Amino acid sequence: MHVDCKGDASLTIVGKEVTYLPAENTARKPLHRDVIRGLQNILGASMVLHRPEDLLLYEYDGSVEKGRPGAVVFPTTTQEVSQVVRLAAQHDVPVIGRGAGTGLSGGALARTGGVMIVFARMNRILELDLENQRAVVQPGMVNYELTRAAEAGGLYFAPDPSSWKSCTIGGNVSENAGGPHTLAYGVTTNHVTALELVLPDGEICRVGSRHGDSVGYDLAGLFVGSEGTLALVTEITVKLLRKPENVKTLLAIFDDVDGASETVAEITARAITPAACEMLDGWTLRAVEDFIHAGFPLDSAAVLLIELEGLAEVVAAQVAAVEEVCLEHHAREVRVARDEQERELLWRGRKNAFGALGRIAPSNYVLDGVIPRSKIPQALRRIREIGERYNFKIGNIFHAGDGNLHPIVLFDPRDAGQYQRAIEASAEIIRYCVEIGGALTGEHGVGMEKSELMPLLFSDDDFGLMRRIHDAFNPRSALNPGKIFPLNKGCGEITPRAQAAVRAVPL
Amino acid sequence: MALSPIPGLIPVYEDYARCIHCGLCLNACPTYRLWNLEADSPRGRIHQMIHVEQGEVPVTDSFVDHIDKCLDCRACETACPSGVEYGKLVEYARARIERDYRRPLLSRVARDVVYRRLLPYPKRIATVARLLRFYQRSGLQSLARFTGILKLFGLDKRERLLPRVDSNFFYDRLGKTFPATGERRARVAFFAGCVANVTFAELNAATIRVLTANGCDVVVPNGQLCCGALAAHAGVRDVARELARNNLRAFLLNDVDAVVTNAAGCGSTLKEYDHLFTPGEPEYGQASAFAKKTRDVTEFLTALGLSALLKALPLRVTYQDSCHLLHGQKVREAPRKLLRAIPGLDLVELPYSDLCCGSAGVYNVTQTDASLELLAEKMHCASATGAQVIATSNPGCLLQMRAGAEIYQSNQQVLHVIELLDQAILN
Amino acid sequence: MSTVATNVAARLETVIDAERVNGGSDSCTKFAVDGVAPSVVARPASSAEVVEIVRFAKSEKLALIPCGICTKLGIGIPPTRYDIAIDMTGLNQIAYYDPADLTLSVDAGMNLAQLAEALAQQKQFLPLAVPFFDECTVGGTIASNIGSALQPGYGSARDFLLGAEFVNGAGTFTKSGGRVVKNVTGYDLHKLLIGSLGTLGAITRLNFRTFPLPEGYGHLVGAFSSVDSVERFQAMVSKSPLAPSTFNILGPEAAQTVAEFKDDRDSPLPSWFTRGEWHVCVGFEGTETILRRYSSELAQYAQQCGASNYHLLQESDDKALGGALRELLNLLSWSGPAATIFKINAFPGFTPDVINLHALAQQFSISCRIFASSSGPLYFALQPGDLNDKTIGSLAHIASGVFEYAAEHDGSASILFCPTSLKRVVNVWGPARNDSALMRRVKNAFDPENCFAPGRFVAGI
Incomplete structure (x- = not known):
């Protein structure tokens, strides 16, 4: 049985007419009952979801994409994962791994149906070695919970994506997640030393080592960030960092955006490496302030949230240097958070910024382009110009210190024309990022969302090798099909995604 | 069939659309933490409501089950960056269930008795209370617990959650x-x-x-x-x-x-x-x-500021946030400030104090197993603080954690913040 | 020149400029690996030429090894086939450098010292403090993944390599990563190139994140009478808020080698050296205030851990010591006819039972040197007096002991440098690994015809 999605039927909900479209793959036939039965035999009936009303809840993640699985299973051991994978292989059904489903590129969605393995119940810390600063965790371990557990030893897990309170380390590994503090400490790959994997044929293997360096190719480095297209990760060894002696958080307030972006470029050029350097433009900070009351001045054009960490002496010197740069670039004011509470409030403003925009418009499109940091001022000017041309306000909340832009195009998906223009504007911004030496995605991953844009960066030969690597591990595309690689080779458009975002409209 | 309109607040498109399904609520939700099911997460529940509101899916047993399992603790509202007013949505969903869904007979009768025939009538509450008081004071309770008869009916744990009836009513x-x-x-x-x-x-x-x-x-x-x-x-x-x-x-x-x-x-x-x-x-x-x-x-x-003189209470106290104070009313600091105002009182933060203790109104009765699981976790954290007193700010939470202190023999007193202040006030 | 060589050279001249092809035997000998010399050396001037060479080799079923200055060709197993050496030093330019973005794109054949000079003009540097620094190329440094003294402070190459361009075994020019500091677009194939020893392709260009040169440097050298106190000192520093840029632990013999480095042999040893003791050299950087903080705190830790002696080095001494520590591997690799150096990635990196390694060498009356970096590998260098069958037999025994030691410590070991004759009896990469099959899959994807450095790597790759 399958839910009868009503095609493009119009529904009237609380007085508004909206269009509902089914997920991309709903036309696919449901999984054969032998597969369901097999899964139940392996895991027990309570660990297998297959009723349509349950499957509906695994067709989304944090992105605008959709894709509904044919079954959702909750293994608790690596052996079970392997058995599930073997069973799926026997029936020629794809397998998709999922953590908490907070991804922003559709990486954990069942694009072409299949069995979804949710790792949420494999969420234990297997070993916490505070002495040697390592932890061995299962993939469903929540990022924030690991840091909480490590706090006792004065340690923490460095990658801190905005979703850190919910997202899983398995998901972080698949997407090579970043976060504000990656500027100083690196992204997930810099903190993973070993992995246990289940290959598409069910084989269980280990790569890397506890130490990090080992003999042979850096396989762990290959699997981290491979978006679940090469193997399923069932165990992760991570490094834990020692908490810094001193932390200072600065809020620099600017009356014009250029001043803020030039400040970032100058901080980089002067080779001051803050732990984090985040920028919010005026329009975004007003939305945030309305909700969080972090003390962002409502009449400013942009703020920079800069965090400096390390030895007290290092921090003191850097605070002075950063203040100087800010004032040279006409910052109206530079505030230093007085205590942990003030610091948390400023960060809450930053970490909730995306969501706060959800209060302004029913839908938004978050981009994830990366550019050389020396080109931030010109990129922001171009984004503003693109926004004006398409008649959109485009918000900017981003990891300025990394050059990782997150322009947010807000739109009302009920207006198809508006949506189309939003997508066109987004494509233009991404093209510009690539043009000035940047990349498509800094931390969200390619997933379903940006696969069609990949040809902007990669040649047929590049794809040739990437495909050979893909096929070396996942020859039948049994794992997470439809991700990373463009389906319509060489078109370089976001246009196909237009459908996806309309579908993402909840009502 | 024309259904009667649901009275009161009805969420509109924007209320649902505000949820951008980012998932930041998941790990803040006590039931998601218990079962790791999307269906028992705030995001998943909203998604189910949307499907029901769209008329795509009727109000099914499964929908009712997952909405019933929600504690309505609203921790998700605190976690939500978009400001989704989940409480509003879930209460509307429950009103819809009440109108559109026929519960099993026993449940119907129980709900009818509690919500319609008992709670609105003080005299009936008093009568029930006297009966209960008789059970508790006459030795019947000790007898029941001692003989293990409650266990036979699977009521042993539930019985411990019963409030202790006061000698004098208010x-x-x-x-x-x-x-x-x-x-x-x-x-x-x-x-x-x-x-x-x-x-x-x-x-x-x-x-x-x-x-x-x-x-x-x-x-x-x-x-x-x-x-x-x-x-x-x-x-x-x-x-x-x-x-x-x-x-x-x-x-x-x-x-x-x-x-x-x-x-x-x-x-x-x-x-x-x-x-x-x-x-x-x-x-x-x-x-x-x-x-x-x-x-x-x-x-x-x-807000008023304390004017009464306080004497020292040399106690180690930890504070469990009441969900409806912290998440429902966004009051976090006030109870802590009052506790810190008491001389000699050592306030230690309770890890995960923002997570529900499992009381949640009648939840400990309707969803006893889940409630007790949450309670176990809560008492585990509370014991680890080494506090002599667990303070909170809601009677329901007091009941739940008093039961917890008894079940796990933690030797901790469970008191309302106001009770501690009362003790500290010099006569 | 043999006929075969003439033929290969002649045919190669048809695909790239004849000037870039050299079939002379002197030239070929220079590029020999463990005594196996190529038939021809090709020195491409562009990545397009590298593509032509690889396509040529592929069609002719010839074997290639990309080389730089050949300082580290001794690493690995002798190749099973070797026809063409690709001399990458023709690709030696900085392709792009944006000091304001702290990013760099450099040709693989560029000399590391020259690169450092260019970056220094912008007060920046690449934290690759590796042996053979003055001669070697940036490509060879990455392909060999030779250890950098700066690893404790700056991480290893995988932490600051942003992307790469290379010609893979299918004869196509490909790239991975990019030139921006944060990027998750596509597979991180460039990470696989690190330490791949030329088995996956010819690296033509590498993109790095650069770092600001510190204002000043300092060094504390502590002498300890026991390994236990060394371990205590290391633990104390690692739990402190300090973040030293280098952290070298030297056994008594290794310390002596470092102390003697570049010093006139007749002159007395430097003051910081105490004969017969373990030494810990901790390097740190920053402004004067910061250097003072490090100095006083490290000195305090050293005292608390029972250091018999400690010294804070001045500017020039500091530089000399840094250079000696960096070049230690280089020095020891030439230290005798049968010099053998093990690289051990144990966990934790340094424990008091390293003295077991010492005992192992003594068992065979072979002098040895032990040194380690706090976060990086542990090196165990042996210097047998002469090279003969008995020595090889002893070294083989020691090798199996070292591999066991590594396995017991949750790690792995390999032989970095050793006489070719030892390679006939011992697999320098250590015992078979359980991820060998996965590595072969990677190799096949990159180099389906097995053109690149066949037989040189782990698992028969």
């Missing part, structure tokens, strides 16, 4: 005014609650003592009834509305600076009385005014 204080000691700094109306009259009479009395000692005239309006929180949370909107109408009549708002309650669960509903009515209805304006005047007692006292 009803005789209704209609009275308690004058401020010393200089009068404010005049407040005290909201006494329903079951609290028979199980937390002493807490209510303590609350009045603390308020008067801090310069408040305290009016306890006669004719006040249950706030309707339990009914509203259960989707029984007509009863909640009737109770609200009654309380709107009973409280003379112009006479007082604030309506004060010591029950965070009640306070959260009183502060949202306007949600029970639609803007066109005659009660709407009055309900909004009532909502604006309502204060939790900790919130009120913190």
Whole structure:
């Protein structure tokens, strides 16, 4: 049985007419009952979801994409994962791994149906070695919970994506997640030393080592960030960092955006490496302030949230240097958070910024382009110009210190024309990022969302090798099909995604 | 079949669309943490509501099950970056279930008895309380526990969650005014609650003592009834509305600076009385005014500032946030400030104090297993703090954690913040 | 020149400029690996030429090894086939450098010292403090993954390599990563190139994140009478808020080698050296205030851990010591006819039982040197007096002991440098690994015809 999605039927909900479209793959036939039965035999009936009303809840993640699985299973051991994978292989059904489903590129969605393995119940810390600063965790371990557990030893897990309170380390590994503090400490790959994997044929293997360096190719480095297209990760060894002696958080307030972006470029050029350097433009900070009351001045054009960490002496010197740069670039004011509470409030403003925009418009499109940091001022000017041309306000909340832009195009998906223009504007911004030496995605991953844009960066030969690597591990595309690689080779458009975002409209 | 319209607040497109399914709520949700199921997460529940609202999926057993399992603790609202008002959505979903879905007979009868025939009637509450008191004091309770007969019926754990009935009920204080000691700094109306009259009479009395000692005239309006929180949370909107109408009549708002309650669960509903009515209805304006005047007692006292002299209480105390105070009313610091104001009291933070203890209104009765699992986790964290006292700010939480302290023999006292203040006030 | 060589050279001249092809035997000998010399050396001037060479080799079923200055060709197993050496030093330019973005794109054949000079003009540097620094190329440094003294402070190449361009075994020019500091677009194939020893392709260009040169440097050298106190000192520093840029632990013999480095042999040893003791050299950087903080705190830790002696080095001494520590591997690799150096990635990196390694060498009356970096590998260098069958037999025994030691410590070991004759009896990469099959899959994807450095790597790759 399958839910009868009503095609493009119009529904009237609380007085508004909206269009509902089914997920991309709903036309696919449901999984054969032998597969369901097999899964139940392996895991027990309570660990297998297959009723349509349950499957509906695994067709989304944090992105605008959709894709509904044919079954959702909750293994608790690596052996079970392997058995599930073997069973799926026997029936020629794809397998998709999922953590908490907070991804922003559709990486954990069942694009072409299949069995979804949710790792949420494999969420234990297997070993916490505070002495040697390592932890061995299962993939469903929540990022924030690991840091909480490590706090006792004065340690923490460095990658801190905005979703850190919910997202899983398995998901972080698949997407090579970043976060504000990656500027100083690196992204997930810099903190993973070993992995246990289940290959598409069910084989269980280990790569890397506890130490990090080992003999042979850096396989762990290959699997981290491979978006679940090469193997399923069932165990992760991570490094834990020692908490810094001193932390200072600065809020620099600017009356014009250029001043803020030039400040970032100058901080980089002067080779001051803050732990984090985040920028919010005026329009975004007003939305945030309305909700969080972090003390962002409502009449400013942009703020920079800069965090400096390390030895007290290092921090003191850097605070002075950063203040100087800010004032040279006409910052109206530079505030230093007085205590942990003030610091948390400023960060809450930053970490909730995306969501706060959800209060302004029913839908938004978050981009994830990366550019050389020396080109931030010109990129922001171009984004503003693109926004004006398409008649959109485009918000900017981003990891300025990394050059990782997150322009947010807000739109009302009920207006198809508006949506189309939003997508066109987004494509233009991404093209510009690539043009000035940047990349498509800094931390969200390619997933379903940006696969069609990949040809902007990669040649047929590049794809040739990437495909050979893909096929070396996942020859039948049994794992997470439809991700990373463009389906319509060489078109370089976001246009196909237009459908996806309309579908993402909840009502 | 034409269905009767659901009264009160009805969420609109934007209320649902605000959820951008980012998933930041998942790990804040006690039931998601227990079962790791999307269906038992705030995001998943909203998604189910959307499908139901779209008419794509009818109100199924599965939908009812997952919505029932929600504690309505609203921790997701605190976690949500988009400001989704989940409480509003889930209460509407429950109202829809109440209208569109036929529950099994036993459940129907139980709900009918509790929401429609018991809670709105103080006399019936008193009668039940006397029976219960007899059970607890006559030796029957000891006998039942000792013989293990409860275990036979699978009631042993549930029985421990029963409130201890007070020797003197609070009803005789209704209609009275308690004058401020010393200089009068404010005049407040005290909201006494329903079951609290028979199980937390002493807490209510303590609350009045603390308020008067801090310069408040305290009016306890006669004719006040249950706030309707339990009914509203259960989707029984007509009863909640009737109770609200009654309380709107009973409280003379112009006479007082604030309506004060010591029950965070009640306070959260009183502060949202306007949600029970639609803007066109005659009660709407009055309900909004009532909502604006309502204060939790900790919130009120913190804003007023303590004037009573306090003696030292050399105790190690940890504080468990009451969900409806922290998440429902966004009051986090006030109770902590009051505790810190007591000399000699050592306040230690309770890890995961923002997670529900499992009480959640009648949740510990309707979803006992889940409730006890949450309680176990809570008591584990509380023990680790080494605190002698677990403080909180809602009677329901007090009951739950007192049961927890007994089950896990943690030797910890569980007290309302106000009870500690009361102890500290010099006579 | 043999006929075969002439033929290969002649045919190669048809695909790239004849000037870039050299079949002379002197030239070929220079590029020999463990005594196996190529038939021809090609020195491409562009990545397009590298593509032509690889396509040529592929069609002719010839074997290739990309080389730089050939300082580290001794690493690995002798190749099973070797026809063409690709001399990458023709690709030696900085392709792009944006000091304001702290990013760099450099040709693989560029000399590391020259690169450092260019970056220094912008007060920046690449934290690759590796042996053979003055001669070697940036490509060879990455392909060999030779250890950098700066690893404790700056991480290893995988932490600051942003992307790469290379010609893979299918004869196509490909790239991975990019030139921006944060990027998750596509597979991180460039990470696989690190330490791949030329088995996956010819690296033509590498993109790095650069770092600001510190204002000043300092060094504390502590002498300890026991390994236990060394371990205590290491633990104390690692739990402190300090973040030293280098942290070298030297056994008594290794310390002596470092102390003697570049010093006149007749002159007395430097003051910081105490004969017969373990030494810990901790390097740190920053402004004067910061250097003072490090100095006083490290000195305090050293005292608390029972250091018999400690010294804070001045500017020039500091530089000399840094250079000696960096070049230690280089020095020891030339220290005798049968010099053998093990690289051990144990966990934790340094424990008091390293003295077991010492005992192992003594068992065979072979002098040895032990040194380690706090976060990086542990090196165990042996210097047998002469090269003969008995020595090889002893070294083989020691090798199996070292591999066991590594396995017991949750790690792995390999032989970095050793006489070719030892390679006939011992697999320098250590015992078979359980991820060998996965590595072969990677190799096949990159180099389906097995053109690149066949047989040189782990698992028969």
